[in-house]
Amino acid sequence: MNEMQKQPEQQPVTYWTLFKSTFLISAFTVGGGFVLIPLMKAKFVDEYHWINDKEALDLVAIAQSAPGAVAINAAIIMGYRMGKVKGLLTTLLGTVLPPLITLTIVSQFYTAFAANQYVQMVLKGMQCGVAAVILDVVLDLVLKQCRKKLLLPILIMFGSFVASYIFDINIMYIILVDAFIGLAFMQKPVYN
Amino acid sequence: MLILWELFLSFATVGLFCIGGGYASMPLIQAEVVEKHAWLTMREFVDIFTISQMTPGPIGINAATFVGTRVDGIPGSIAATAGFVFPSLIIILILAYLYYKYGDVGAIRGILNGLRPAVVALIASAGVGILLLALWDKEKLPIAVSDTNKIGVLIFALSLAAVHSKKVGTIKTLLASGILGLVFYSLASF
Numbered sequence: 001m002n003e004m005q006k007q008p009e010q011q012p013v014t015y016w017t018l019f020k021s022t023f024l025i026s027a028f029t030v031g032g033g034f035v036l037i038p039l040m041k042a043k044f045v046d047e048y049h050w051i052n053d054k055e056a057l058d059l060v061a062i063a064q065s066a067p068g069a070v071a072i073n074a075a076i077i078m079g080y081r082m083g084k085v086k087g088l089l090t091t092l093l094g095t096v097l098p099p100l101i102t103l104t105i106v107s108q109f110y111t112a113f114a115a116n117q118y119v120q121m122v123l124k125g126m127q128c129g130v131a132a133v134i135l136d137v138v139l140d141l142v143l144k145q146c147r148k149k150l151l152l153p154i155l156i157m158f159g160s161f162v163a164s165y166i167f168d169i170n171i172m173y174i175i176l177v178d179a180f181i182g183l184a185f186m187q188k189p190v191y192n
Numbered sequence: 193m194l195i196l197w198e199l200f201l202s203f204a205t206v207g208l209f210c211i212g213g214g215y216a217s218m219p220l221i222q223a224e225v226v227e228k229h230a231w232l233t234m235r236e237f238v239d240i241f242t243i244s245q246m247t248p249g250p251i252g253i254n255a256a257t258f259v260g261t262r263v264d265g266i267p268g269s270i271a272a273t274a275g276f277v278f279p280s281l282i283i284i285l286i287l288a289y290l291y292y293k294y295g296d297v298g299a300i301r302g303i304l305n306g307l308r309p310a311v312v313a314l315i316a317s318a319g320v321g322i323l324l325l326a327l328w329d330k331e332k333l334p335i336a337v338s339d340t341n342k343i344g345v346l347i348f349a350l351s352l353a354a355v356h357s358k359k360v361g362t363i364k365t366l367l368a369s370g371i372l373g374l375v376f377y378s379l380a381s382f
Contacts, residue, residue, distance in 0.1 A: 021363075024363045025362070025363070026248055026249065027248050028248065028363065028366040028367065028370075029248055029366075030247065030248055034314055034315050034317070034318035034319075035318055035322060037315060038315050038318075038319065039362055039366075042355065042362045043361075043362050043363075046358070047358075047361060047362065054308065057307075057308040057311045057312065058291065058295070058304050058307075058308065059288075059291075060311045061304060061307035061308060061310070061311050062284070062287050062288065062291055063284065064307075064311065064314070065287070065307075066280060066283045066284050066287055067207065067208055067209065067210055067279060067280065067283060068207045068208075068210060068252070068276070068277065068279060068280030068283075068284075069207075069210070069217070069250030069251075069252045069253060069276075069280070070250070071249075071250045072250060072252075072253065072277055072280055073280050073284050076277075076280060076281060076284045076285075077284050077287075077288050080284070080285065080288045081288070085285075088281075088285070092277060092281065095249075096249075096253060096273055096277060098248045098249060099247065099248050099249025099250070099253045099254055099257060100249075100253070100257050100269060100270070100273055102247045102248055102249070103243070103247060103249070103253075103254050103257035103258050103261070103269070104257055104261050104266060104269050106243055106247055107243075107257070107258045107261045107262065108261075117381075118374060118378075120377075121373050121374045121377035121378060122370040122371075122373050122374045123370075123373070124326075124344070124373050124377060125347050125369045125370045125371070125372050125373015125374060125376070125377070126366055126369050126370040126373060127322065127325060127326040127344075127373075128326045128327070128344050128347035128348040128351060128369055128373070129347065129348075129351040129365055129366045129368070129369025129370065130322060130326075130366065130369075131319065131322045131323040131325075131326045131327075131348055131351075132348050132349075132351035132352040132354075132355055132365070132369070133351070133355050133362055133365060133366070134315070134318070134319035134322060134323075135319055135323060135352065136352060136355045136356050137315065137319075138312070138315055138316045138319045141312045141315065141316075142312060142316065145308075145309055145312055153305075153308070153309040154309070156306060156309040156310055156313070157309035157310070157312050157313045157316075158313070159313075160309070160310045160313035160314065160317075161313040161316055161317055164313060164314055164317040165316075165317040165320055165321070171314060174310060174313075174314070175307065175310060178306045178307055178309070178310040179303045179306055179307055180306070181306045182302045182303045182304065182305045182306015182307060183299055183302045183303050183306065184302070185302075185306075186302045186305040186306050187298045187299065187301060187302035187305070191302075191305040192301060192305060
């Protein structure tokens with residue numbers, strides 16, 4: 001865990017950047033959970049270089065293992081990592097405020113909102129943008145896993161994908177099985 | 193005051209027992225909100241689904257805000273949302289502390305080594321679903337080439353080029369894709 005090299009272009013962490021980035025990601029992301037996480041990864045890892053890939057994936061794994069909404073959990077744990085309890089409250093607020101504000105307004109007149117064709121057009125366009133960001137993050141992560149040339153992680157990756165996407169198996173079972181495989185076979189440093 | 197406390201407690205229960213995230217929380221919310229407290233009718237409860245499809249945020253937060261607003265206005269929505277995130281906050285705090293303290297212990301290392309490729313797979317799974325939804329209006333295979341949304345492909349390709357170049361930030365890309373959607377689909381509808 002001590003291999004977090006400071007990269008030259010690393011942006012300084014301030015509560016304002018933390019709040020701003022989580023707020024905007026949350027505001028523009030429809031779909032929650034695993035849609036929001038790759039966007040956070042794109043921002044915190046690839047753009048700001050605050051943490052590396054490996055630590056980000058560890059944190060998401062922890063977020064996924066705890067009860068509650070994955071998006072909220074991921075925001076909480078990233079915030080804790082960047083700025084302890086104050087950082088955590090910052091990212092939590094940033095993530096929760098956009099749906100809180102939107103839903104308070106929308107709950108008053110949601111039928112008009114749902115039927116509005118211009119709202120639909122913006123949402124449809126954003127869906128393509130979100131898909132592009134996620135695909136970019138996913139390709140990068142998948143290639144990195146493959147480049148390690150280790151059989152077990154690649155098997156876990158493809159197996160979990162098939163289980164989740166093709167067979168719709170509950171994420172909790174997938175996490176449990178993979179945690180067990182890791183515990184049993186992947187304690188050697190080569191897998192770190 | 194009592195109603196705020198009830199909202200907080202109700203959604204804390206949902207937050208604590210909703211494991212696996214997303215739509216897994218729906219039956220729990222239904223039990224608390226429709227059956228136990230009768231804060232919403234079944235009809236209104238189903239509407240939360242529809243709203244969550246097109247507004248930001250996890251469905252749990254959306255439900256908490258919606259129900260809270262209906263029951264007691266803005267204080268209600270804050271109490272319910274705070275309740276929903278409270279269990280996560282405590283549990284994640286403990287897990288994060290343990291991770292940074294004992295993350296190097298062999299067994300924990302092994303578990304995390306197994307989970308990292310799984311997280312990649314879960315992100316990929318959501319990504320493929322979103323991509324198909326954006327370009328073919330359905331989340332699962334099979335898809336027909338003739339059904340491809342051409343405007344969608346264009347916006348997708350432009351966004352991908354933008355993010356991949358690393359020159360345009362994530363947020364700006366998302367905003368631009370929304371604007372492009374509005375412009376292209378408006379033009380197409382004439």
